[in-house]
Amino acid sequence: MSFQGKRVWITGASSGIGAGLARELASQGAHLLLSARREDELRKVQGECLADAASAEVLPLDLTDPEQVRHAAQSALQNHGPIDILIHCAGVSQRSLARDTSDAVDRALMEINYFGAVELTRAVLPAMLARKEGHLVVVSSVAGKIGTPLRSSYCAAKHALIGYFDSLRAEVFGDGIFVTTICPGYIATEISSKAYTGNGGRYGKVDAELQHAMSPTECARQILRAVAARKPEAVVSGPKERMAVYLRRFCPQLLFRLIRSHAPS
Numbered sequence: 001m002s003f004q005g006k007r008v009w010i011t012g013a014s015s016g017i018g019a020g021l022a023r024e025l026a027s028q029g030a031h032l033l034l035s036a037r038r039e040d041e042l043r044k045v046q047g048e049c050l051a052d053a054a055s056a057e058v059l060p061l062d063l064t065d066p067e068q069v070r071h072a073a074q075s076a077l078q079n080h081g082p083i084d085i086l087i088h089c090a091g092v093s094q095r096s097l098a099r100d101t102s103d104a105v106d107r108a109l110m111e112i113n114y115f116g117a118v119e120l121t122r123a124v125l126p127a128m129l130a131r132k133e134g135h136l137v138v139v140s141s142v143a144g145k146i147g148t149p150l151r152s153s154y155c156a157a158k159h160a161l162i163g164y165f166d167s168l169r170a171e172v173f174g175d176g177i178f179v180t181t182i183c184p185g186y187i188a189t190e191i192s193s194k195a196y197t198g199n200g201g202r203y204g205k206v207d208a209e210l211q212h213a214m215s216p217t218e219c220a221r222q223i224l225r226a227v228a229a230r231k232p233e234a235v236v237s238g239p240k241e242r243m244a245v246y247l248r249r250f251c252p253q254l255l256f257r258l259i260r261s262h263a264p265s
């Protein structure tokens with residue numbers, strides 16, 4: 001499958017993996033629709049894409065506001081034509097113990113990481129079903145396979161995404177619609193700096209694991225290879241995270257012990 005001429009809507013396109021996906025898809029001649037909250041950052045990414053992309057438009061959007069999501073989907077379908085591929089990449093992480101995390105932060109993590117993607121899918125799916133064509137791509141995480149300390153609600157939301165999109169994949173397969181779930185491991189972005197702390201503040205630090213991790217560009221390339229191959233699921237990570245996913249499946253008790261031994265006291 002080639003991305004040339006495909007209409008691709010990316011959420012979380014203002015930075016990190018989403019911006020990497022935009023640049024890679026631009027280099028392959030796709031029509032791009034870029035969404036996130038920060039319009040100035042989206043415009044910078046748009047500027048990097050315009051020379052190569054078939055087109056690149058910006059559609060600012062706060063995924064935690066269902067009304068905005070529905071309105072954006074309507075406007076996208078009316079003004080940009082049918083969406084061939086929708087990539088749910090927006091997300092916010094967490095750095096706080098479960099016991100120190102407020103109800104508001106737990107709910108905010110579910111809103112942005114889970115309900116935002118569900119709401120946008122609900123708004124775009126009818127047009128895909130009518131055309132009997134479309135591809136939904138959701139960026140979950142290795143944290144959607146494995147629960148680790150300081151990320152309880154982030155992990156919960158990423159697990160929820162996998163469950164939702166596994167169900168949807170089976171429901172829409174006969175309608176010509178594909179669903180690909182991506183589980184990245186550590187990727188060198190600012191995700192930890194922007195992660196919520198227990199009281200809704202921002203963590204503000206780049207985790208050591210992220211400093212020498214896979215680049216967003218390499219991550220985007222591997223994601224697009226999985227999408228082109230219409231894989232149902234792909235883990236995009238280094239060997240350590242891949243091994244952890246393997247252990248979670250085949251030797252869960254060993255993995256739980258290892259995770260426990262690295263838990264903050």
Ligand SMILES: NC(=O)c1ccc[n+]([C@@H]2O[C@H](COP(=O)([O-])OP(=O)(O)OC[C@H]3O[C@@H](n4cnc5c(N)ncnc54)[C@H](OP(=O)(O)O)[C@@H]3O)[C@@H](O)[C@H]2O)c1
Nearest residue numbers: 012014015016017036037038062063090091141187189191
């Ligand atoms: N980096 C990693 O190690 C890693 C590992 C596994 C999974 N992931 C997942 O990969 C995805 C991308 O993360 P990243 O690492 O590239 O981090 P990032 O650079 O912080 O990107 C997060 C993106 O989400 C957008 N976003 C946040 N809240 C939003 C909201 N309410 N409405 C709309 N957009 C919103 C941000 O844009 P605005 O702030 O402009 O809204 C930004 O574009 C996330 O889903 C993350 O969970 C990352």
